[in-house]
Amino acid sequence: MASSSDTGLARWTLRAASIAVFLLVWQTASTLRLNLGLVTFVNVPPPTEVLEAAIAFVQSAKAVDHVRSSLARVTAGYAIAAFAGIALGLAIGRSRRAADILLPPLEILRPIPAVAWIPLAVLLFPSSEASMIYITFIGALFPILLNTIHGVESVDPRLVASAKSLGGTPGAILREVVLPGAAPSIVTGLAIGMGTSWFCLVTAEMISGQFGIGYYTWEAYTIQNYADIIVGMILIGLLGMGSSALLRWIGARLTPWHTVGETR
Amino acid sequence: MSGRERLARPELGRIEAQDVSIRLGRGAQAFEAVQEVSFSIEPGELVCVIGPSGCGKSTLLGALAGHIAPASGKLHVDGAPVTGPHPDRGIVFQHHTLFPWKTARDNVAFGPKMRGVAKGERRRQADAILDLVGLADFAGRYPKQLSGGMQQRVEIARVLVNKPRLLLMDEPFGALDALTRMMMQELLLDIWTRVRTTIVFVTHDIDEALFLADRIIVMSPRPGRILEEIPVPFKRPRSTDIVASQEFGRLKHHCLELLRVRPDGVPLPRLSPLGLGTGDSE
Incomplete structure (x- = not known):
């Protein structure tokens, strides 16, 4: 195990170097307008140009509104998905009847990509804000749901039996045994769901008319402002990565038994 | 009781089993794991159940805990039928159920x-x-x-x-190394002298059964039936010295004779107190 600060520093240096090399290759390919046949960098803006666009974006009056609108949508859609996904997952994982009733329609809805939902989302919800939240909800729901089901089903039946033998009622067993037993898997689902929720943001904000990073990215594409597209992409990537990391951090605090060291 | 709180009720914990049969599996795979077993255990008694792997001794324990329902027969604790799991009948599995x-x-x-x-x-x-x-x-x-x-x-x-009436133990020390197992056996006897509850202890280790038990119930290969009930005469408190005694050797030899696997016998998968497929992997 690399546990000394020395090796830790070495690993971080390597990670930073990896990004630096990536940027350097991109910069070179774009400024030389490389055409490799299969892919071409002729029209791809180099990182320096993207950086300029990013600075312009940050200094623009609308930047805060874009980020705030997107954060609000993802937070709302994600929160509903987390609640629904965990509740449905617990029911489906614990009860065969609930699985028979709930799983078939969910299995049909699951493979439908977010972009295909746009027309129906617009029809279903009178406000465009609600339809956008719905798209981010759909994006986050299935990873959370499936990981919850998996987590509940993988709870050791002997733990449930022990709890019964110790006087646990069904409610107490769900709260004290099934939920914590499934917690690591639920946290994984929540972290993946956070990513897919951001993943669907551009799709969702195609509906929007004004604000949102997804909208900003889409608008940049329609007016052929390529550097801005990449700014939008990187922003979504960073926000998605940051919120997933935040979730994993919260998850680790909620499941302390999962991270304690083994001492014998 | 050396000033300690009394943790069990010595008058409670009587087990009566009469013609108990237990079936496991579904449809064509169903089989009789335990067949018409009858025995009784006194309050505060420590009884070990031994038998070859898959003989249904753990299944019987699961029925006492209330996790498996017998197909027929009468299974009573203190005069009341066992209908489901209850904190009066606590169970300790082999490992990993904390x-x-x-x-x-x-x-x-x-x-x-x-x-x-x-x-x-x-x-x-x-x-x-x-x-x-x-x-x-x-x-x-x-x-x-x-x-x-x-x-x-x-x-x-x-x-x-x-404060259970029964302490049911399914090979609780089976996954431990030999030295730890011996210490745990002594610890269990020490606890039992202070907390006198009925203990039913399933094991396939004859030495363990002879060291712990007041009485050993020997079961046959599947379908599990009772071959013999062997009273264990060693005085308590017991020390590991009894292992060297002639009587210990004689009883051990007798148990081995009873458990001797017939040459045509195929080893069966281990059963668990929860029925099929959820047992320990050993």
Whole structure:
């Protein structure tokens, strides 16, 4: 195990170097307008140009509104998905009847990509804000749901039996045994769901008319402002990565038994 | 009782089994795991059940715990039929059934919590029992921070805190190394002298059964029937010296004769107190 600060520093240096090399290759390919046949960098803006666009974006009056609108949508859609996904997952994982009733329609809805939902989302919800939240909800729901089901089903039946033998009622067993037993898997689902929720943001904000990073990215594409597209992409990537990391951090605090060291 | 709190009710814990048969599996795969078994166990008695792998001894234990319903026959504890799991009939599995997300103390306090005992009081009860099993200093540890032997002691404490009529044990020391197992056997006898509850102890280790039991019930290969009930005459408190005695050797030889696998016998998969497919992997 690399546990000394020395090796830790070495690993971080390597990670930073990896990004630096990536940027350097991109910069070179774009400024030389490389055409490799299969892919071409002729029209791809180099990182320096993207950086300029990013600075312009940050200094623009609308930047805060874009980020705030997107954060609000993802937070709302994600929160509903987390609640629904965990509740449905617990029911489906614990009860065969609930699985028979709930799983078939969910299995049909699951493979439908977010972009295909746009027309129906617009029809279903009178406000465009609600339809956008719905798209981010759909994006986050299935990873959370499936990981919850998996987590509940993988709870050791002997733990449930022990709890019964110790006087646990069904409610107490769900709260004290099934939920914590499934917690690591639920946290994984929540972290993946956070990513897919951001993943669907551009799709969702195609509906929007004004604000949102997804909208900003889409608008940049329609007016052929390529550097801005990449700014939008990187922003979504960073926000998605940051919120997933935040979730994993919260998850680790909620499941302390999962991270304690083994001492014998 | 050396000033200790009385943890069990010595007049309670009588088991009556009459023609108990247990079937496992579904449809064409169904088979009789236990066949017309009859026995009775006195309150406060320590009985070991031995038999070859897959003979249904764990299944029988599961029926006593209330996790498996007998297909026919009468299974009574203190005159009342066993209808489901109950804290009066606590079970200790071979390993890994502590709640990993609870500390040792909170694992032990689970039973009292289910009874609605207030937090301070249930912690006090848990700490008292953990002290009894010699783990007073480890109450705040999570199970995976404890050794295998320590985990089994927490399991025993978690059952005893409910003041059970029966302590049911399914090869509880089977996954431990030989030295730890011996220490655990002595510890169990020590606890049992202070907390006199009925113990039904399933094992396939003849030495273990002879060292612990008042009486050994020997079961046949599947379908499990009772071959013989052997009273174990050694005086208590027992020390490991009895292992060297002539009587020990004679009884061990007798058990081996009873359990001798017939040459055509195929070893059967191990059954568990929860029925099929959820047992320990050994």
